[in-house]
Amino acid sequence: MKREAKYIATVSLGVMGAGFLATLPTAVSSQVWGSFLQGGFEAGVVGGLADWFAVSALFRHPLGIPIPHTALLPNNREKITKALVNTVQNELLSKETIRARLEKIHFLERGLELADKQLDNASLHTGLTALAKHALGAIDIEKLTPLLAEEIHKAIQDVDTSRLVRTLIDSITDNDYDGKTLDFVLDKAAAWVIKADTRDQLGAMAIKAFEGLASNGFMAFAVNAFMGMVNEEKLGGIIQNFVLSYIDQLRMNHHPRRQAVLTFIRNELHKLDRNPQLLAELEKFKTKLPELFDLDAKLTHMLTKLKERGEAFIDQPEFVPVHVVPILRNMLLSIRENQDMLHRGEDWIQEQIASYLEQNHSKIGQLVKENLDKLDNAKLTELMEEKVGSDLQWIRVNGAICGFIIGLGLAGLKMLF
Structure with missing residues (x-):
């Protein structure tokens, strides 16, 4: 386009020059139409040459002659650069202009909309899968286990032993574990007492006990008379029935003897959280728990299994669309529906942009200057001519045409007067 305009400008100047030369003989011969046209072509040549000189003087010395006040762009490069930097930085891209423009953009809202649209993108799914696998693979079990x-060891040591005992006791009493334990013991005792061997053992023990009594007189007579009437089986049966009867009473929920036994047990249990010997033993036991359970090995095994299951889970085709995308979409939706959070987020983004703009606005001018400084005079001239040269060439065309028209007008006036 620039070459085409330059060609037209040169042709226009050539036409004016040719017309001027062609009309000279008619002007000399005093022909009216010749003088009229010659005046127009003469003014066209002057206008075209003047505009050619003016346009050329912007970029270089016309015809290479160092005429003062020509080659304005190369000679005033520093001034032009400063003016351009100042215009761009303080006028076209001033802080106020940029800030006012940015305030109209809802960055967070647009970002959420864009993110929501991309959630069903297959490439995003692939990326999220790779990211999840990378994150899982980055877990170093050997470093994590210790x-x-x-932390588990510290947590165990930080447990209040007295409170733990008290909690256990409350759990025992609240769930009637003491009563259930008593019933278990009574069942085992009844199962042992009801045996024939137990009956005989009880009878033998009772006879030995009677035989060992140190008595005389009537007491001795009564004991000997009683021993003559019973044997081990009878005496054991009496004791056996008595014990079984007592056990049956202890099994009845509201029987006074059962309530008395349970009250005694519970009173003793509630003293345990203040028993210094028990608490000291439990403290020692807490320090031995990690070694007792081989905690490091079990944690390593557990974490390895969890990692393997996690990798298998991530490899499933439905991992991202079924499990990850709904979570992300609900998260985005909750943010978009929370107007307060949305406003605070937008305000925060605008504050960050304003802060960044305040700190880096001067770099706009620096960037313009650095880019201009990279160009030598010839390259800068070529660039300017490329951008505005075509319009400047049309100035030459307009100068020639306007000069021709003005010349015709002046020639006409001369003829009239």
């Missing part, structure tokens, strides 16, 4: 074991 840390977890140490």
